[in-house]
Amino acid sequence: MTVQEKAGDKYVYDFAEGNKELKDLLGGKGANLAEMTNLGLPVPPGFTITTEACQAYLATGREPDGLAGQIETHLEALERGMGRRLGDPQDPLLVSVRSGARFSMPGMMETVLNVGLNDRSVEGLARQASSADPDSSGSADRFAWDSYRRLIQMFGKTVCEVPGEQFEHALDEAKRAKGTHDDLDLDADDLRGLVETYKKIFAEHTGREFPQEPREQLDLAIRAVFASWNAERAVLYRRQERIPADLGTAVNVVAMVFGNLGPDSGTGVAFTRDPGSGAQGIYGDYLANAQGEDVVAGIRNTVPLQELERLDPKSYRELLDIMARLEGHYRDLCDIEFTIERGKLWMLQTRVGKRTAAAAFVIAGQLVDEGLIDLDEALHRVNGAQLAQLMFPRFQLDHEFEAVARGIGASPGAASGAVVFTSARAVELAAEGKSVILVRRETNPDDLNGMIAAQGILTSRGGKTSHAAVVARGMGKTCVSGADGLEVDVPARRFTVGGHTVVEGDVVSIDGTTGRVYLGEVPVTPSEVVQYFEGSLDPERTDDALVRAVHRIMTHADTRRRLAVRTNADTGADAARARRFGAEGIGLCRTEHMFLGDRRELVERLILAATDADRTAALAALLPLQRRDFVEIFREMAGLPVTVRLIDPPLHEFLPPLEQLAVNVAVAQERGEDVAKEEALLAAVRRMHEENPMLGLRGVRLGLVIPGLFAMQVRAIAEAAVAVTRDGGTACPEIMVPLVGAVQELETVRAEAEKIIAEVVGDSGVEVLIGTMIEVPRAALTAGQIAEAAQFFSFGTNDLTQMGWGFSRDDVEGAFFWRYLELGIFGISPFESIDRDGVGRLVRIAAEEGRAARPGLKLGVCGEQGGDPDSVHFFHEVGLDYVSCSPFRVPVARLEAGRAAIETTGSDSR
DSSP, rough: OGGGGGSOOEEEEEGGOOOTOHHHHHHHHHHHHHHHHHHTTTOEEEEEOOHHHHHHHHHHHHHOHHHHHHHHHHHHHHHHOOOEEESSSSSSEEEEEEEEEOOOOTTSSSSSETTTTTTHHHHHHHHHHHHHHHGGGGHHHHHHHHHHHHHHHHOOOOOOOOOOHHHHHHHHHHHHTTTTTGGOOOHHHHHHHHHHHHHHHHHHHHHSOOOHHHHHHHHHHHHHHHHHSSSHHHHHHHHHHHHHTTTOOOEEEOOOOOOOOOOTOEEEEEEEOOTOOEEEEEEEEESSSHHHHHHHSSOOOOGGGGGHHHHHHHHHHHHHHHHHHHHHTTOOOOOEEEEETTTEEEEEEEEEEEOHHHHHHHHHHHHTTSSSSSSHHHHHTOOHHHHHTTTOEEEOOOOOOOOOOEEEEOOOOOEEEEEEESSHHHHHHHHOOOEEEEEEOOOGGGGGGHHHHSSEEEEESOOOOSHHHHHHHTTTTTEEEOOOOEEEETTTOOOOOOEEEEEEEETEEETTTOEEEESOOEEEEHHHHHHTTTTSSOSSSSSHHHHHHHHHHHHHHHHHHOOOEEOOOHHHHHHHHHTTTOOOEEEEEGGGGSGGGGGGGHHHHHOOOOOHHHHHHHHHHHHHHHHHHHHHHHHHHSEEEEEEOOOOOOGGGGSHHHHHHHHHHHHHHTTTTTOHHHHHHHHHHHHHHHOOGGGGSTTTHHHHHTTTEEEEEEEEHHHHHHHHHHHHOEEEEEEOOOOSHHHHHHHHHHHHHHHHHHHTTTTTOHHHHHHHEEEEEEHTTTTTHTTTTEEEEEEEEHHHHHHTTTTTTTTTTIIHHHHHHHHOOEEEEEEEEOOTTTHHHHHHHHHHHHHHHSTTOOEOOSSSSOHHHHHHHHHHHHSSSSEOOOOOGGHHHHHHHHHHHHHOOOOOOO
């Protein structure tokens, strides 16, 4: 059905018509406003324009048929309910126009407050405010003109693309003329003059006067919110958070309530638990005599929410009751926005709050203890990306490091880097591989590029609910906000604090847990979570709530998952560490890594051997070294399966560089030196030189071309397994033949290998499996044939992606992937997460056809995608038996394998 065929659809819903389950249609904000309305909470009346209306607008460039009439109908109902009309000169109704997508995108799309004000209704608003409190005529005038200047500023920037700094400069100039740094010191006359200045700025940049017709203001604001779905910062944020691009945003039109009516009014943000640590208690920010945007913008430093108990005890108690009710209803941490209008509490928004990785685990465990969710739901609410964040190191502090400033620990972590003061500079230096800390007075949505590029964010203004804090938590970035000891001078690119001057390029360190700021680079120490995984921290004997929560959820994940988790390890040390992290075997032991360093010359001799005797001598020298390698690994894995990939180097990694060798020979000839040996080596290297070594003589091809190479490795594996077994241990080797594209290749290698294994193993009881790595597209497409000769498949997703896409992974990521990501061709690099539609389909075909030919065929994956959270879910769906990844990603894979299992079977609590 086309957009125009949907003209008769319902595009507008009153708050009373929706509920929290309609997020796809009403967006998160609209659905939750509806839910609170139906719970009987004090929500200002309003209506929601659906995401479908936005999708239609973005597709055609105009509103869908019927939308204007539906808005008019709901606006009239709102006016009747409020007893006021939009923009009425005597008793005006004002509304806010706010975005609200399915997924929270804090600050990425547009909001316009005070819609309906004009040159006439501003006087009516002042009278309206004064009539409610006859003693406040002066403050009422100030309130009305303050609201009008806010409308022109927000409308101009949001709807008409007037540069926001023009308004900010005018406001700063008005404060300078008044001799103040606080906009609250501007009186009604000052603000009236500021309105005139703003109107001139608007006219200069748009070529028209500020619109005086309230309905025109409303319609233009709605369209601006629609259009903001595709604003650059919104697109960038969606890409960062992997939010689909075709969802669109809903638009919420809400009757205005005012927190800027005087000292008995205000606005705030509250969390039902600490979003930074998960600790239970009262958390949030409050700002008296302010509108909601002032809190999240960080333009004035807030006071802790607890201060509201002194300022307005009645509203404070009511707010706490509502917070408890909402948390029980949503069974989760809630993020709440509220306004107090002359002692009357209004709820403006609630949502399941963004939280740090640590808080996610702690809160999930708390909610299980409180009986609100079960362990399956707790597992569902955390993810591997969060667990990976918890494994990052933290600062190791001693007497040498004294904090020069302290702000609010808004998003935990330990970050060091060169100071930068603009997003553009952050992006520039990060592209050069440098770590940077973005320092701002406060961030705004236009800083998103720099926030993504930076290791951490430091602001001198704002609190835990400022833009910097909310966005940083969502991205897992370290953030310290509200460090008001810093005097930040962006034009001069420096800040001063405690007698110190820090200029752009100087290194600072910030602690997002404590809020402390240090000069220079502070050393780091392993996180408590890593210490737990390594066995040096007992979860049953620690007071660390995070460690206990991680242990509890990981234990449950292990009981629920179907996928086994192995590791990629090439040494005994790697194998031992991976076992401590929970690995259940080795899925990839790369033997070519064993030949680097001191052994490289032996491999070079083998490859360049001119006679059988030379080749035999090289193999004889390599055999005991290989056998020793495998003995060490088998002992560390203590009977767990070990998949050994036979040597698979691109040939150039083991040969002298052709260009350098040619230069050396030429120089030696010029000097008259004897170069017969070097000339022979140069001729051999030229003979074996490849233009594209990744697609050349490697893997099974090398094993077939160089007699005895694979045989030596097979013998070393079998002899090591027998040696470990005879010493009282157990070894379970699996020999993997790499780069197979045709079953005949595997059959040839397997026939020789089986003879050697039979000879070596004898009656020792050692069993050796022989399988192959599926990394060539042809192998995936002929998997039914190859399975006849293979006892297992292991998918090498790195090469399968490289060959499936026709990409050289060594070249393309830096060359053009950035542009593909920017254009939306990729949502994420296909080397990082499985390309389900292309490479994933090859995996699915190979799995299905392989098992059809050989029921019970063991299937695994050993590319780094084995530790990617989204890819783990795909491998679970396809029916693989195990994933394998680097040791540090083993816990992530275990967690995601558990989550994949419960999402397949479902959970009663969700």
